[in-house]
Structures are given as structure tokens and as C-alpha cells.
Amino acid sequence: MTDTTATATPLRLPEFIDNRRPNRFQLGTVLLCGLVMFLDGFDTQAINYMAPAITEDWGLSKSTMGPIFSAALVGLMIGYLLIAPLSDKFGHKRLVVVGVLTFSLSTLASVWVQNPEQLLAMRFVTGIGLGAATPSTIALTAEYSPKRVRASLVLAIYCGFSLGFVAANYAADWLIPAYGWRSVFVAGAVAPLALVVILLWRLPESISHLIRRGQTSAAYALCRRIDPTLLHVDAPHIETESAGPGKRVRLRQLVSGGQLLGTVLLWLVFSINLAMFYGLQSWMPTILSERGYSASTLATAASMTTVGGIVIAFVIGPAMDRIGSFGALGTLYLTGCGFLTLMSVALGAPVWVVLIAIFLIGCSVSGGQKSVIALAAVYYPEEVRSTGVGWALGIGRVGGIAGPLLVGALLTAGWSHQQLFLTLAVPSALCGLIVLYLGRRAKAGDGFRSP
Structure with missing residues (x-):
């Protein structure tokens, strides 16, 4: 007999996720989060490999690159400290998409910079985008992962960040001699722009966020993607140990x-x-x-x-x-x-x-x-x-x-x-x-x- 959940029986989070093996939908969500972290690592490290070519092209001293490196770090801190908490209001998916879109567009704009000041400004904006996307990426991975494999899957997506470091090395080594340092910015922008389309299409929103916003039907639809045996109901009831509907997180x-x-x-x-x-x-x-x-x-x-x-x-x-x-x-x-x-x-x-x-x-x-x-x-x-x-x-x-x-x-x-x-x-x-x-x-x- 097919295991179904009746209308009168409420779902309870996070037990609903913890008591099931991760399926294709959940693993696909983790994969998308891993791709975000991979591109985050690529963009973070690529500028380091580009620095010698930039200083030679513009006739800069090595010390001039220091503020450019630091600009991204300052932007990261702003993204982490000020933008990440906005996920309570706007949701994790929106912050991931906006963060990826921000750092991809600023990286694309970096292709046409003409002086260190313009590059510094673009790296600052890039850092904000990277900092906005990362915490929500980690939060989504953790939420859609059963407790028994949660740490493993969070570590797995963060390995994507390290692999992005390695990919940036090889990409710069191949692209710069053949096409110049600006080509690395092109590569670092096109890939995340393409990913934005996929994120809009396939990345789910946080179930708990939807419940807090009173969107229980949308939250239940995501639960059915985790367990397709759940019955379709008109008025689903989902209980959660986190903040209740309408409650703001401070x-x-x-x-x-x-x-x-x-x-x-x-x-x-x-x-x-x-x-x-x-x-x-x-x-x-x-x-x-x-x-x-x-x-x-x-x-x-x-x-x-x-x-x-x-x-x-x-x-x-x-x-x-x-x-x-x-x-x-x-x-x-x-x-x-x-x-x-x-x-x-x-x-x-x-x-x-x-x-x-x-x-x-x-x-x-x-x-x-x-x-x-x-x-x-x-x-x-x-x-x-x-x-x-x-x-x-x-x-x-x-x-x-x-x-x-x-x-x-x-x-x-x-x-x-x-x-x-x-x-x-x-x-x-x-x-x-x-x-x-x-x-x-x-x-x-x-x-x-x-x-």
C-alpha cells in the first residue's frame, strides 16, 4: 500500500526531511549550491592570477594592486554582515540569485575598466555580491539535507569553492597568454550569468521561509517534491520548531x-x-x-x-x-x-x-x-x-x-x-x-x- 499523509496529519519540520533519504530533487539543490560556491571561488581567486598581467599592462607598481585586492574583502564583509540577514525578508533563493547576478554583472563590467580606480570599484561590488550569495547558499544546503548527512553536504559545496580556486589557476594560465587578462573576466561573468537562469528555474526557496511568510501551500508543494507520496491537499498543515508565520527573525x-x-x-x-x-x-x-x-x-x-x-x-x-x-x-x-x-x-x-x-x-x-x-x-x-x-x-x-x-x-x-x-x-x-x-x-x- 502506498504510504500517504492524510489531510488531518500535519507535517513537522525538520523531522520530515531528517527521516527521509535525500532524493534527486534535494541532491539537485545541493548541486546548484555547489556550483554557486565554485563560481564564487573562481571569481575570488582569478584576480590574484591576473594581477601580474594587469600591473604590466597599466604600468602599475605592485603596491597599487593591494587596495584592489582589499576592495573585494571589504565588499565581502558588507555582504556577509548587512545583506545576508535580509534573507528573512526576501528569502534565500532571491538573495542567491541577486548575489550571483551582482557579481557576474560587476565582473562583466570589469572587462571594460580603464584604470585602477574603476577596477577597485568593480571589485568592491563583486565582493558584495559574493558575500550576499554565500550564507544563503549554505543555509539552503543545510535545510534540504537530512541531519545525518548535513555536515557532509555543506562541506561538499564548500569544496566547490576550493575547486573554483584551482579552476581559476588553469583558466588564467590558458586565457591570459592567448587573449589577455580581460578574457578571464569574460569567463568569470558568462558562467554565473548562465547559472542565474538555471537558479531561477530550478533552485527552490526555503520551506521554513515560505511558512514564516504564510505561504503554506507553496511550502507543501516543495515537501511533495521531497516525498511524492504525499497527498495533494487544499489546506496543508505544516508545523515547524522555528519561527512561526509572520514572525520576524532579528x-x-x-x-x-x-x-x-x-x-x-x-x-x-x-x-x-x-x-x-x-x-x-x-x-x-x-x-x-x-x-x-x-x-x-x-x-x-x-x-x-x-x-x-x-x-x-x-x-x-x-x-x-x-x-x-x-x-x-x-x-x-x-x-x-x-x-x-x-x-x-x-x-x-x-x-x-x-x-x-x-x-x-x-x-x-x-x-x-x-x-x-x-x-x-x-x-x-x-x-x-x-x-x-x-x-x-x-x-x-x-x-x-x-x-x-x-x-x-x-x-x-x-x-x-x-x-x-x-x-x-x-x-x-x-x-x-x-x-x-x-x-x-x-x-x-x-x-x-x-x-
């Missing part, structure tokens, strides 16, 4: 009452992790060059950090789903202390030893960056998820900006490379201890919940 929900300490500590982990990530990404080539390694080794080392972050996602994601998000991520950060210590003794060793050490650092630092985003996605309830993830990403950017400055200051002060890596083990340990503490608070019922 930013203060992240920092009110018992949520304050947990949110601040999560922001601290984001900031420390991003400080380590960007500090190492910025200074690792210089460190290896000073140790006498070849230029080809430097290029390989740069990719090993990204590869390590992608590979560990296939381990840490299922671990977060099966043994608990806090325990798995806390263990990864604490293990990273050993990897950083290994790097302090591997300097000067054969190339293969150094590359293995850098790969392992990528597992803990780059992998930790992806995993803490997955942690935020399962830590915050649906009604504040986009705002929670957006603010964590935005506050974390402060660490991303400070990281290269702090590492540079230590090296300028005369610290040896060995001392630097041993010192970096301390913030990695701190992240691990904070995450484990957050897990204890969540199990005790303090803050939001225990994933």
Missing part, C-alpha cells in the same frame, strides 16, 4: 541570553582559523624560498594546502555527521598542532617531506575553515542560520586580514621559521578547545543545540 537572536557566549566563541574560532589560513597562504612561498626550495616547489606547495582541505572533507564531514560535529572538528584542530610541529622540523628536509607536511597543514587549517562553516550551519537553527553563518564569515574576515600582518610582523621581528610554526600550534589548540567547550555547552542545553 539579529539580536544570535547574541541574546544564552546565545551570546556561544556566538562570540564561534566568531573567535572563525577569526583564528582564517588568520592562520591567510597568514600561511601569504607567507608560505616566502618561507620556502628563503629555505632554498625551487619555484616549482613553491607552486606545488600552494596547491597542496587546497588539496589537503578538500581531501580531509571526505573524512571530517562523515565524522561530524556520525560522531558529532563538535568532537570531530575539535579533534581536527588539536591534531593540527602535531602537523604544525611537524612542519617546524621538516624545513630543510627533502621536498617530498615538506610537501607532505604542507598537505597535512592544509588538512587542519584549510579543512578546519570548511568544517567550522559546516559547524555553524548545523549549530544555528534554520530561522537564524543564514544570519548566523553570514556574521561568522564576516567577523572571521577580520582574522583573515590580520593574519598576514601578524605573521609578517613576527618574521620581521626576527622569529625563525621553526619558531613561527611552533607558535601557530597554539591558536590551533585554542580552536580545538573552544569547539569542544561549545559541544559541552550545547549538550547541557546552553545556547542553541547539539548537532
Whole structure:
């Protein structure tokens, strides 16, 4: 007999999704979100590969590119902190579509820029678009994923961001010599413009958002796409543990009452992790060059950090789903202390030893960056998820900006490379201890919940 749901029996979220295996509709939604993250990563990284050609074409000094790089970061912070919370009013789908459309059009406009000031303005707008789309992309992935695979699927789409980094490298290497640096902007604009059409057609809206806006019939139609055996009813009844119909979600929900300490500590982990990530990404080539390694080794080392972050996602994601998000991520950060210590003794060793050490650092630092985003996605309830993830990403950017400055200051002060890596083990340990503490608070019922 076909399993159906009668009119009198209400659906309850998120149990309705959690109790079912993800079907083609849900996996297709995750795939679309992954494509958004891929193009986000492509656009973010492409400008770095274009910089040498731009400076040569316009006769600029290297320092002139600094504000252009920073403009996108400032735009990202605005998108994360100010635009992402608007998902409560306009919905996740609209923010994803508008964000992708914004960064694709600004990237297209960059094809015709004639001076650094115009390029800086376009990168600023691009950053806003990227920052607006990312939190809602993560929130949609988390909402349409059953709890038992939620962290894995969020990590999977964020691996798309890293793959975009790699694709930008190959695209720039092929396009710039043949067609000039502006051709990379063309590629970075056409692909997301095409994706916008697909997003408008296939990307679903948040079910919980529709319920909060009183659009229960539209929400029920999406539930039927998750479970086609549901009966068609004229007046569906859907219950949710999140905000009820008509209730607005406020930013203060992240920092009110018992949520304050947990949110601040999560922001601290984001900031420390991003400080380590960007500090190492910025200074690792210089460190290896000073140790006498070849230029080809430097290029390989740069990719090993990204590869390590992608590979560990296939381990840490299922671990977060099966043994608990806090325990798995806390263990990864604490293990990273050993990897950083290994790097302090591997300097000067054969190339293969150094590359293995850098790969392992990528597992803990780059992998930790992806995993803490997955942690935020399962830590915050649906009604504040986009705002929670957006603010964590935005506050974390402060660490991303400070990281290269702090590492540079230590090296300028005369610290040896060995001392630097041993010192970096301390913030990695701190992240691990904070995450484990957050897990204890969540199990005790303090803050939001225990994933």
C-alpha cells in the first residue's frame, strides 16, 4: 500500500526531511549550491592570477594592486554582515540569485575598466555580491539535507569553492597568454550569468521561509517534491520548531541570553582559523624560498594546502555527521598542532617531506575553515542560520586580514621559521578547545543545540 499523509496529519519540520533519504530533487539543490560556491571561488581567486598581467599592462607598481585586492574583502564583509540577514525578508533563493547576478554583472563590467580606480570599484561590488550569495547558499544546503548527512553536504559545496580556486589557476594560465587578462573576466561573468537562469528555474526557496511568510501551500508543494507520496491537499498543515508565520527573525537572536557566549566563541574560532589560513597562504612561498626550495616547489606547495582541505572533507564531514560535529572538528584542530610541529622540523628536509607536511597543514587549517562553516550551519537553527553563518564569515574576515600582518610582523621581528610554526600550534589548540567547550555547552542545553 502506498504510504500517504492524510489531510488531518500535519507535517513537522525538520523531522520530515531528517527521516527521509535525500532524493534527486534535494541532491539537485545541493548541486546548484555547489556550483554557486565554485563560481564564487573562481571569481575570488582569478584576480590574484591576473594581477601580474594587469600591473604590466597599466604600468602599475605592485603596491597599487593591494587596495584592489582589499576592495573585494571589504565588499565581502558588507555582504556577509548587512545583506545576508535580509534573507528573512526576501528569502534565500532571491538573495542567491541577486548575489550571483551582482557579481557576474560587476565582473562583466570589469572587462571594460580603464584604470585602477574603476577596477577597485568593480571589485568592491563583486565582493558584495559574493558575500550576499554565500550564507544563503549554505543555509539552503543545510535545510534540504537530512541531519545525518548535513555536515557532509555543506562541506561538499564548500569544496566547490576550493575547486573554483584551482579552476581559476588553469583558466588564467590558458586565457591570459592567448587573449589577455580581460578574457578571464569574460569567463568569470558568462558562467554565473548562465547559472542565474538555471537558479531561477530550478533552485527552490526555503520551506521554513515560505511558512514564516504564510505561504503554506507553496511550502507543501516543495515537501511533495521531497516525498511524492504525499497527498495533494487544499489546506496543508505544516508545523515547524522555528519561527512561526509572520514572525520576524532579528539579529539580536544570535547574541541574546544564552546565545551570546556561544556566538562570540564561534566568531573567535572563525577569526583564528582564517588568520592562520591567510597568514600561511601569504607567507608560505616566502618561507620556502628563503629555505632554498625551487619555484616549482613553491607552486606545488600552494596547491597542496587546497588539496589537503578538500581531501580531509571526505573524512571530517562523515565524522561530524556520525560522531558529532563538535568532537570531530575539535579533534581536527588539536591534531593540527602535531602537523604544525611537524612542519617546524621538516624545513630543510627533502621536498617530498615538506610537501607532505604542507598537505597535512592544509588538512587542519584549510579543512578546519570548511568544517567550522559546516559547524555553524548545523549549530544555528534554520530561522537564524543564514544570519548566523553570514556574521561568522564576516567577523572571521577580520582574522583573515590580520593574519598576514601578524605573521609578517613576527618574521620581521626576527622569529625563525621553526619558531613561527611552533607558535601557530597554539591558536590551533585554542580552536580545538573552544569547539569542544561549545559541544559541552550545547549538550547541557546552553545556547542553541547539539548537532
